[in-house]
Amino acid sequence: DTAVSQTPKYLVTQMGNDKSIKCEQNLGHDTMYWYKQDSKKFLKIMFSYNNKELIINETVPNRFSPKSPDKAHLNLHINSLELGDSAVYFCASSLLAGDTDTQYFGPGTRLTVL
Amino acid sequence: AQSVTQPDIHITVSEGASLELRCNYSYGATPYLFWYVQSPGQGLQLLLKYFSGDTLVQGIKGFEAEFKRSQSSFNLRKPSVHWSDAAEYFCAVGAVTNKLIFGAGTRLAVHP
DSSP: OOSEEEEOSEEEEOTTOOEEEEEEEOSOOSEEEEEEEOTTOOEEEEEEEETTEEEEEOSOOTTEEEEEEETTEEEEEEOSOOGGGOEEEEEEEESSSSTTOOOEEOOOEEEEEO | OOEEEOOOSEEEEETTSOEEEOOEEEOSSOOEEEEEEEOTTOOEEEEEEEOSSOSEEEOGGGOEEEEEGGGTEEEEEESSOOGGGOEEEEEEEEOGGGOEEEOOOEEEEEEO
16 A cells, blocks of 8 residues: 555646646645655755645745645645746655654656646 | 755765765754655655664664764764665754755665
């Protein structure tokens, strides 16, 4: 059983399009996250939700909108895609939102914007 | 500001040799420290973590790390590297609200 899953695994699209990435966790965790890994492998948090409420919102363009329909799902919608959005996006989850809680990562979604 | 530095971008070792990957952090409070490994095309897997107590922590796959507050370091070690250890290794510090702040990563190559 996959603990944290993401779909799609690969996403290739044109500039200006709108796309969504889905994330689901079956660990029973309360907190979910989105991270962006750029071409230099640098990982940076984007958003975090705890019990469907937004608790971390880093300085991310408002073209990025997370949606959490329930505790087990955190989707990422991106409007008006730009070349610089090309990256690998990782979803993660943790039991709670404390700073000692281990985060479990999904396999990533490689987004390529042409 | 909170930050994590991994000074070595790329390290190559021979199979069977010992390994040490360096990690330095900057954090005002008691740090919660993690090492993750990313195999090619895969997500991140937790190797080990330090919250408090014994400064030498054991992890999976034979890895260990030592927390040294005086040096602001949390170096990862393995006494004998296997070819399957070739991967990208990330050190991270857990900040308030469980935001992980990652280092830039160290790519490990293993020669047969």
